[in-house]
Amino acid sequence: MIKYHRLSKQHVVNQVEGNIVSDMDGEKVMLSIQNGKYYNLGEIGGEIWEHINQPITIEKVVAALVTQYDIGRDTCSEQVVSFLEKLLGEGLIEITERS
Template structure:
C-alpha cells in the first residue's frame, strides 16, 4: 500500500494532470477524469489551484495568498493546509518534501 505524504508547511505541492477546470461566475469548478467527480473550488480554492499549476512550496503559496487577500499568515497557512489535504485525499495533487 502506498502511503500518502502528509502535508506540512515544508512541502511542495503541484496539480496532478487529468482535471478539466472551468471558470463559472468567478468560481473554479473541476471534473476529475481519474475519479469522475465534480468539485466546486470556489474563488479562493480556485486561486490556490491556479498557484499550484507549477510546483510551489507551501510558504511561497501562503505568501502569495496573504499578499492578495486580507488574512493573517497563521490563519492562511492553516486553511491552505486543510484545503490541500482535501485535494490530496481526492488524488488531485502531488506532495513532496523540500
C-alpha cells in the first residue's frame, strides 16, 4: 500500500472496509467506524465512492465521470485526485501501484 499523498491517474484505489455509507437527498454521507468521524461526500464524491468499491485506476474513475458529466478530462482529473488525496489522508481509502 502506498503511504504518500501525491496521487496520479495510474494508481489503483479502493475503499477501506469499516465505513457506513447512506444516501441523504442525493448526497452520500459516511460514518467511519475506524476513526469515529462523519463525512459528507456530496453528490459527485458519492459517485466517486461508488466507483471505488472495487480496486480501479484513478484514470478509469475519471473516464467514467467525464462521460457522465459535462466536464473536461484535465479538470476532472485534478478534482478527482484532490478528492482522493483527502480521503487517503483520512484513512478511508487505500492506494496501490498498477500491476
